[in-house]
Amino acid sequence: MSFTCIIVEDLQVAADYLKRCCEKSGQLEVKGHFTGVADALAFLNTNVVDLIFLDVEMPGATGFDLLDQIAYSPKVILTTSKPEYAFDAFEYNVTDFLKKPFTYQRFLDALKKIPPAAPQVADNTVTESGLDHIFIKADGKLIRLNNDEILYIESMGDYVKFVTGEKKYITHNTIKNLEEKVSKQNFMKVHRSYIINIDKISNIRENGLFISGKEIPISKAHKQEVLKRLNII
Amino acid sequence: MGNETLPNQFIFSEKMDAEALYNLYAGDYLYVEEIFATTLEHFDGDFGSIQLAYENGNTEELRKAVHKIKPTFGYVGLTALQDECKQFENACAGAQSIQEISKTYIPIKNALLEAKDLIQKEYDRLKAFNASQL
Numbered sequence A: 001m002s003f004t005c006i007i008v009e010d011l012q013v014a015a016d017y018l019k020r021c022c023e024k025s026g027q028l029e030v031k032g033h034f035t036g037v038a039d040a041l042a043f044l045n046t047n048v049v050d051l052i053f054l055d056v057e058m059p060g061a062t063g064f065d066l067l068d069q070i071a072y073s074p075k076v077i078l079t080t081s082k083p084e085y086a087f088d089a090f091e092y093n094v095t096d097f098l099k100k101p102f103t104y105q106r107f108l109d110a111l112k113k114i115p116p117a118a119p120q121v122a123d124n125t126v127t128e129s130g131l132d133h134i135f136i137k138a139d140g141k142l143i144r145l146n147n148d149e150i151l152y153i154e155s156m157g158d159y160v161k162f163v164t165g166e167k168k169y170i171t172h173n174t175i176k177n178l179e180e181k182v183s184k185q186n187f188m189k190v191h192r193s194y195i196i197n198i199d200k201i202s203n204i205r206e207n208g209l210f211i212s213g214k215e216i217p218i219s220k221a222h223k224q225e226v227l228k229r230l231n232i233i
Numbered sequence B: 001m002g003n004e005t006l007p008n009q010f011i012f013s014e015k016m017d018a019e020a021l022y023n024l025y026a027g028d029y030l031y032v033e034e035i036f037a038t039t040l041e042h043f044d045g046d047f048g049s050i051q052l053a054y055e056n057g058n059t060e061e062l063r064k065a066v067h068k069i070k071p072t073f074g075y076v077g078l079t080a081l082q083d084e085c086k087q088f089e090n091a092c093a094g095a096q097s098i099q100e101i102s103k104t105y106i107p108i109k110n111a112l113l114e115a116k117d118l119i120q121k122e123y124d125r126l127k128a129f130n131a132s133q134l
Helices: A012-025 A037-044 A063-069 A083-091 A104-112 A175-181 A220-229 B018-025 B029-055 B059-075 B079-094 B098-133
Strands: A003-008 A028-034 A051-054 A075-080 A096-099 A133-138 A141-146 A150-156 A159-164 A168-172 A187-191 A194-197 A201-204 A208-211 A214-217
Touching: A003 A012, A003 A037, A012 A028, A012 A104, A012 B029, A012 B059, A028 A037, A037 A063, A051 A063, A063 A075, A075 A083, A083 A096, A096 A104, A133 A168, A150 A175, A150 A214, A175 A194, A187 A214, A187 A220, A194 A208, A194 A214, B018 B029, B029 B059, B029 B098, B059 B079, B059 B098, B079 B098
Parallel strands: A003 A028, A003 A051, A051 A075, A075 A096
Antiparallel strands: A133 A141, A150 A159, A150 A194, A159 A168, A187 A194, A201 A208, A208 A214
16 A cells, blocks of 8 residues: 655654654655645645645644645645644544654554545546536546536646636546547647647647636647637638 | 663653653654754744744734644653643633733743753754764
């Protein structure tokens, strides 16, 4: 069993101790350490991890704020020195609650509570492809996304991120697989890492296009096809 | 015989909770040295936040600053000080003004400064001990 994780902790000595526990366990690969919620969220917007070790009180925002904003549902182990947060932890359905400082054995006990089926992000993506919508499986449920809601789809290794105007959904799939499943009327692949909704393009430059302020690269191989699909007068 | 120590066993100051330290680090003194070094490296910054919040009369910032430094003491065997910080943090949370906690602030401030001295001394001893084991 091997999980990827991040540590969100503003106290350096606590983060160092936790990192060492992770390394010692041989079960966890630490992808990053963040001392605040904003940096952690920025990382989680473009990376998928199985587990977050999350402090609660940090400068600027709390660990619970992070859980409110994250687009998918990794497992979470809260690490705090304040047991009063246990009730909130229960409300957020976290896997375990470690009171700092905790022993290595207590750390291992927390890891045992993680189901072997992790990662806990969605395991399938498109289960139904229609003319004007698709269904994706995310956060343990099937979610309908109308084609006109989707701005673009971005590759994240073994996962993809569906970006809508309102929210981001991360699900287990690949751009290559999705290319065959999404409506070809609305969508096209413009880069090995991106499928875009053609109707959402606001402008195009030499090697990229813009959708809702985001610059998306166009690869040489796809450029002619992109220009062909646009209504250029 | 019961009080004999092994030649490669470090004896922490009696002011520190040696059992808690053993539970955390299982006698890995090189690692304990690292932990003490990290603690000292960040101590002044965290302590400075406490002083600043107090001088500004901001009880909520003071509570947050004490909350942040509090677990540090658990990692270096000063479990009683961690509990004292907890009580002071609670006092800050319930205070309407900085005056309400000014009497308890001085003792906690002094305790923190004493703790830093103690951590520094133990760190120096640990460093020498670890060097002698190589």
